[in-house]
Amino acid sequence: MTSLSLTNFRSYRTLKLTLGRGLTVLAGENAQGKSNLLEAIYLLAIGKSQRAAVERELVSWEAAEAGGYGIVAASVQRADDSVELRLGLDCGGGRANGVVKRIRVNGVPKRASDLVGVLSAVLFSAVDIDLAYGPPQGRRRYLDVLLSQTSRRYVHGLQRYLRVLGQRNAVLRSMREGRAGEDELVVWDPPLCEEGAAVLATRHEAMQRLAPLAAEAFERLAGTGSALSVDYVATVEPIEAGAAPTPEAVAAALERSRRQERAVGMTVVGPHRDDIRLALDGVDLAKHASRGQARLAALALRLAEAQLLHERRGDPPVILLDDILSELDERRRGLVLEEALRYPQVLLTTAELALVPSAGLAEARVLRVADGQVLEEVPA
Numbered sequence: 001m002t003s004l005s006l007t008n009f010r011s012y013r014t015l016k017l018t019l020g021r022g023l024t025v026l027a028g029e030n031a032q033g034k035s036n037l038l039e040a041i042y043l044l045a046i047g048k049s050q051r052a053a054v055e056r057e058l059v060s061w062e063a064a065e066a067g068g069y070g071i072v073a074a075s076v077q078r079a080d081d082s083v084e085l086r087l088g089l090d091c092g093g094g095r096a097n098g099v100v101k102r103i104r105v106n107g108v109p110k111r112a113s114d115l116v117g118v119l120s121a122v123l124f125s126a127v128d129i130d131l132a133y134g135p136p137q138g139r140r141r142y143l144d145v146l147l148s149q150t151s152r153r154y155v156h157g158l159q160r161y162l163r164v165l166g167q168r169n170a171v172l173r174s175m176r177e178g179r180a181g182e183d184e185l186v187v188w189d190p191p192l193c194e195e196g197a198a199v200l201a202t203r204h205e206a207m208q209r210l211a212p213l214a215a216e217a218f219e220r221l222a223g224t225g226s227a228l229s230v231d232y233v234a235t236v237e238p239i240e241a242g243a244a245p246t247p248e249a250v251a252a253a254l255e256r257s258r259r260q261e262r263a264v265g266m267t268v269v270g271p272h273r274d275d276i277r278l279a280l281d282g283v284d285l286a287k288h289a290s291r292g293q294a295r296l297a298a299l300a301l302r303l304a305e306a307q308l309l310h311e312r313r314g315d316p317p318v319i320l321l322d323d324i325l326s327e328l329d330e331r332r333r334g335l336v337l338e339e340a341l342r343y344p345q346v347l348l349t350t351a352e353l354a355l356v357p358s359a360g361l362a363e364a365r366v367l368r369v370a371d372g373q374v375l376e377e378v379p380a
């Protein structure tokens with residue numbers, strides 16, 4: 001990425017920034033716009049915000065109030081071409097609280113799902129510890145965001161699966177209220193099995209590579225004391241052990257869950273119910289690991305994500321490190337930065353410049369973020 005420009009995005013009115021290779025440090029006090037800036041870049045990478053509940057939040061309050069619009073734009077230099085990305089959020093549609101998202105790639109209008117994968121990026125943030133301690137949803141999202149960046153087929157397949165699932169669940173709810181019958185349900189089973197199995201196949205294949213990458217990254221960060229294992233926990237048993245579940249396997253799992261799904265009024269097996277189990281030496285991480293170990297496991301998952309993206313996409317991802325240094329000891333801060341700097345472009349936010357390992361800082365460009373402005377830090 002060679003430049004970023006923001007207009008009415010969160011706390012930024014206008015910002016134009018050129019970005020170089022190596023480490024860029026964004027330093028500043030709390031609530032000055034450091035995370036907002038990384039959020040903007042990541043928004044271009046995955047087509048949606050990783051933290052906003054509603055997209056209207058992304059537009060500066062002033063502009064949203066006035067029915068204006070927010071824009072995030074960037075130039076991306078890839079191995080053999082350069083691309084202009086632009087994502088607009090228009091609050092002027094007249095709908096209360098509505099926002100219309102418009103995306104252009106090299107000036108050509110695109111769907112959000114077609115934006116995914118043009119700029120590849122990995123975001124490391126302090127809330128990643130939820131990958132260890134939080135509910136399965138966060139771990140599924142981790143996989144889905146990663147796989148969406150590696151394969152457009154996956155994005156579209158997952159969307160189709162979720163659509164069919166929504167329809168099927170609506171029928172199950174109606175059945176519980178006696179307003180729909182068996183015949184309405186069965187029409188959704190074949191597409192659910194097809195799309196579900198396709199999602200599972202991609203996840204299954206990716207896990208074969210992701211699990212060892214995460215284990216290796218954990219070992220580099222934590223040392224050889226204990227080993228991290230990462231296993232996909234499926235609600236659908238494959239027919240052939242060790243293989244990905246086929247549509248027939250999904251159908252069999254549905255069959256077995258008939259009583260339960262009717263009782264609760266929703267589909268209880270399938271990729272939307274799966275999880276990733278993280279363990280240290282075979283013991284569940286969420287239950288027994290120290291907070292530091294959980295943090296290192298989360299970092300290892302992100303490093304594995306970056307490596308897989310790099311392998312599958314060819315272009316190295318932009319590494320975004322949002323406030324991850326403060327909970328690590330000095331040695332780990334050095335190791336994490338060293339790992340990140342294997343990639344050509346790294347952006348790091350911190351409230352405390354002193355936390356940035358000096359080896360990294362010596363070569364870094366330091367920007368000062370204050371009150372929605374970004375200024376070059378003049379070395380003392």
Ligand SMILES: Nc1ncnc2c1ncn2[C@@H]1O[C@H](COP(=O)(O)OP(=O)(O)OP(=O)(O)O)[C@@H](O)[C@H]1O
Pocket residue numbers: 009010011012028029030031032033034035036037056057058059060061062323351
């Ligand atoms: N839509 C918006 N319009 C205007 N301001 C916003 C909007 N959304 C968030 N903000 C403001 O942005 C600020 C937070 O910015 P950000 O999360 O980037 O801070 P930060 O520099 O990362 O701080 P910290 O060090 O605490 O993580 C808050 O003060 C918030 O009020």
Ligand SMILES: [Mg+2]
Pocket residue numbers: 034035036322323
């Ligand atoms: Mg922040």
